[in-house]
Each structure stands twice: as structure tokens, then as C-alpha cells.
Amino acid sequence: MYELFKNLAKWLVSGDQWAGTDGIAHRIAEHLEYSLLATLIAAAIALPLGLLIGHTGKGAFLAINLSSFGRALPTVGLVVLVFLVSGLSLWSVYVALVVLAVPAIVTNTYAGMSAVDPEVKDAARGQGMRGHQVLFQVEIPLALPLIMTGLRLSLIQVVSTATIAAYVSFGGLGRYVFDGLAQRDLVQVLGGAALVAIVAVVLDLALAGLQRYLFLPHSRLRSSGRDPHRRTAAH
């Protein structure tokens, strides 16, 4: 074990391991490209959907079941299926990753929206706010923590699963896992796995930081949102 980790450390810090198109730096860049693009596409689909369901209160059944349905979909199967249809292209990777990422974002967005006190929304309307104003100035800010939770969850899963790109010949950190196996180099497999975990953790911490930054100013909004609630309650 000790020997293995010593070799891992050596592998991770060696300079020529980082350079070139096979190098760690390039592989991380590819891995980030797959993961971030897939999560962005997923967010572009899932956020409006979650907001719509949460705002209108229609389709809640869909939101809840979508998450368990999505969790059950086997990523390997999806990759192979899209590969058989579209051939050797990044489509297979992106479709599978987006499908993986959508459910958690929809469900959490919906959950965040539905947790907003209906009386707060009523009060906002009572103050003359329009539908979209209620959505953007009251509901979304209040739902933001859960929305961010959904995004973080999806991103972690996508980063970890983007390893599969190498299964269908593409790059990213998964290359080290698959090539390491092909070259019977366990250190390389371990190195690839460790790098994926590090990238996932760093991205998650970055999003947590972003969340804190986004969330703090609105915590004031949340308390100011409580005032109209009290007023209506007093009626």
C-alpha cells in the first residue's frame, strides 16, 4: 500500500506527466469541458422546468418522479445506446451526462420553490407585484439555497461520471483509468481516480463559495419577506 501511494505521489507531481496533449493539465481541461458544458446544458433545461413547476404548482408529480427515474437510468447503457445511433461522437457522452444531471436540478429547484411560504407570495401580490416579479424577486431568492444544492449535486455526479468519455475513445481524466488498466499501471488508474475526486471537490467548494456570495445579500431579502407575511397574518 505504502509503495503504491508513494508512486502515486511521484506520478502526480512529475513535471512531464503534466505537459502535452496526454498531460494531466490537458486532461483536466477536457474533463472540465465535458462536465461544465453538460451541467450547463442540464441547468438550461432543468432550471426553467423546476421554476415553472414550482411557480405554477403544476406537474409536481413529474418533478418528484423524474428524480427517481433519472437516478435509475444506467449511464453506461445510455452512452452505448447513443453511440450505436450517432456513432463515434461526443454526443453519447453529453446526452448521458445531461440526462444524469437534469433530475437533481429539477427536483431541488421545485423543492426550493414549494418551500416558499404561500402567504409570502400572496403578500407580494397584494403589494402589487406581478407574476414575474414575484418569481424573480421573491420566490427565486428564497429558493436559491436549494437550487444551488441541486446544481452542486449534479455537478459532482457529472464530474465523477465524465470518466466514461474515455470508454468511447474521448479524453478527460477517465483516460488514465482506462489506459492505466490497458497498460497494467495501477498507479495511473489510482492517479486518474484521485484527480477526478480532487476536481469534483474543488468545483463543489467553488460552488459553495458562490452560493454563500449569492445567498448572503438575499438573507436580508428573506427577513424583509417576512414582514408582509406578518402584516397579512395580522389582518
Next chain:
Amino acid sequence: MNRRTLLGGLFAAASVPALAACSSGITSLDSSGGGSGGGSGSSAGGLTIGTANFSENQILGYLYAGVLGAAGIKTKVRPNLGSREIVVPALEGGDIDLLPEYQGSLLLYLDDKATDTEAGAMQNTLTTVLPGGLEVLPYAAAEDRDSFAVTKETAAKYGLTSLADLRKANGKLVLGAAAEMKKRVVGVVGLKDRYGVEFKEFKSLDSSGPLVKGALKKGDIDVANVFTTDVDVIENGWVVLTDPLNLIPSQHIVPLIASRKADAKVRKALATLGNVLTSEELTKLNRLVDKEKKDPDAVANTWLKSKKLA
């Protein structure tokens, strides 16, 4: 890698005495085949046959099971176990006992500096580089050689018929093959040293699998590493480049077996199969599985019956 072999070795060391101990008492009559190449194993407890994750290997696994079954030996087939890097250690570790292998690929897996290309010589070298407890039995008539193929269009464009012709297109073509070919003599290194060929790029795909064939079809690569028994090569009219300098080693099919299981009955049954199974026959079986989507076990059994082997 050292660790893997070390652990594999430990497992093998631990399991061999145990199995030998439990079988020697029951079947002392069975190990009468002392004459056939030092075979002192016993198949009485039955054999687990492993196969790698592609159709031809699975067909071979079921062919082995069929002839061994006809010889009265119990077998269990574990199909689709993964790549060679996964199955050979499993054989060393004792999870499986018998594996359909290919001379050249197996030799390069065990010793990536091996230079033999002729079947007889390779068989000898294999016995010296195999880890303790494993041996190869006589190779079959059938061979599934590595080859390099291009599309008809590419062949016409650059005038390609042999590997030597590739030099005319130096720096222009993309080679697609399994990752390990990048550093192997049978691959980028040998093509450069022996034929003076230099590619524009190397793409890590697979050997004659969906990736490399998909990429050649789509034009993502120009030269693909395919197997000579692959029916897709004929279906697509791809041009297989000849190898005048004998760079590519022989790839006769060879049973890789744990010595403790290799008794006279097993040896005889597999040798009989090896004599009857030719490359043409194997290609036919591949077509049934890959193109007509028949099951490898059914295809194997029907063929064995037609040849009166089972």
C-alpha cells in the same frame, strides 16, 4: 503493476496447493497422462472457462466447453469478463482455469519486448515467459491475426496495398488502435522502425472493436487495427495491408490453462478441436454471432455437432 503481480502470485500460490491437495486423493487414476508434456493436473473438479469481452472469444470459450463436456469434463463458462488485462490476472488468481488466447497478443502482454513472429518459436517463448502455474497447450489451426486496414478510397488515393506503402503518406494519416499499440513494436514503434512509417496522429481506440471500426467508417481515422477474422472488414470492403517484412506476429488461437487442471483428457480434447478449427471456420462462426445476432453458445454447439466433436 508490481503489486498486482505480487498479489496475483500470492493468490496463485495460496490456491494451488489447496486445490492439488483436495484433488489428488480422489483422482489418482486420472492423472495417467504423464507423457503428454508434464501434465500432472486434474480436471476432475471441473473447469471454469473465462472469456474476454468480444464475440469471437466467447465463441471459443463455448467451443472449449463443448469439447470438454463431450470428454466428460464438467465446465462452467464465465463469458464477457473484460479485457486481457483483467482476465489473465484472474487466471493467475484462480478465479478461472482456462482461457482462449492468441499467441502474439498473449506473448506481448507477458513480455512487451518479445520479437518472435513465427508460431513455433512463439509457442516456445511463451512457455518461458508464462508465470508459474500457467501453461499454453498446442495452438489451433485457426488464426486471428492483427492487421492494418484502410478504406477503399484511402487505398486508391495513396496507392496503398502493403504496410510499406504507408510511407508514401507519411505525416498525413491517422492511426486508430488500442492504447497499448502506441508503445508496441506491433504498432507505432514497429511501423516506424521496420517500415519507416510515420503517422500524423495516433488515436487510442480499441482492437477491431466498435470504436476503431466506427472511426474508420466515419473518417475520423485513416488506418485501423482490425482482426483478420472480423466480418466487418469484408462487409465494408476495407483493404487489409500486407505485411511483407513480417512485422505482425502469428496469432494462432491457443488455450491458456492453469497447469493444475491440465490433465491428459483436457489436452486431448482441446488438441482435437484445435486441429479441426480453421480460420475460415472461425470467421463463419463470427459472422453468425456478429451479423446474424445468434448466441455464441448456440453457434458453438451447432458447429461442434456438425463436426462430430460433441
Next chain:
Amino acid sequence: MTVDWSWIGDHTHDLTSLALSHLQAALLAVFFGLLISLPLAVVAHRVRALRGVFLGLSNVLFTIPSIAIFVLLLPVSGLTRTTTVIGLTVYTLVVLLRNTVEGLDSVPVKTKEAAKAMGTRPLRTLLTVELPLALPVIMAGVRIATVMSISLVSVATYIGDGGLGQLFTDGFQRNFPTPVIVGVVLTLLLALVADALLVAVQYVLTPWTRRRA
């Protein structure tokens, strides 16, 4: 892309055994995941300092690609079901541990104090008061972990196991969509059925939540 229905008809026996093997791997993983999570969660619930450590660790384990875990386990446990189950168990922890801790947290302090006042010993309180009250939250975790495991089993095809995942490599190697489609659909079905069964189990195990509704 057409589905070859006759292939499905000819392979019902194989499909059934693959599905059962698939389900077995997933359920074993959840079982061992619970076995590990319960004691760890009890500790984490009591010792605040360890809580972050345990949950953080399970989160980090979750980020390791499953394929790498399987490959790294090969020298240890070989091409066996054990390798598959160990790998899958690692991933169940992230959900099971968190939900079990949260479940225990959700038990009202007053209830625990009442048990204490009645002279119930701590272990007995844990088994007869805390864990039953935490059950709804724990079961929510078990449901998620089960569905997640069922979807993950197919990755183990890379190391020769993988239940229905075998259909994916088969279809991939032979350029044959039918097994792949069947594999995806059956995986979804398994997940839905397992989830429904767990809902039923929870319904039976927690009669008090029914009465409240």
C-alpha cells in the same frame, strides 16, 4: 434503430437471470451499506466532531469514479461478486450515512428525555425509541441508495459482472441495439419495482406515520 422482438422472446430466461443477479448485487450493497452506516451514524449523531469527518469522507468517496474503484479492487478481491458489492457499497454510504444521521437528529429531544426518565437504558432507547422514530428518514435514504445502486451495477460489467450491464457490452461489441434497449428498460423496471416494494416495507414498518395521515 429497431428492436428485434424475437431476440427478446428467445432470451427471456437469460434476461431473468441477469436481472436477478443485477438485483442481488444492488441489494447486497444496500444491506452492507446500512450495516456500516448505522453504527457510524450513531457515533456521528453523538460526537459532533466526528460527524463532519464521516460525512465529508463519504462525500469524497462518492466523487471517485466507480469504474476506478472496481479496477483498483481487482488485485484484492479478483473477478468476483465481492468486488462488485464492495464497490457499490462505497457509493451507498453517501446517502445512507447522511440520512441515518439526519434521521437520528430528527428524534425530538423530549422523547429521548422521557425514555431516560422512565429508566430506559441508552442502548434500549436507541433500539426501541430513536431508530424507529428515525425510520422514515432512514428509509428515504434506503430508497435512494437502492435505486442508485441498481443503476450503478452495470458499471461492473467492465470487470465481468454487472448483471443487466452485460447486455450493454454485448450490444456495443456487436453493434446490436436490442440488448442495450432491453437492458436500460429492465434496469428502470427493477428500480421502480424495488422502490415500490420499499415504500410498502416502510408502510408496514411505520404504522404511526399512517395514523397521523
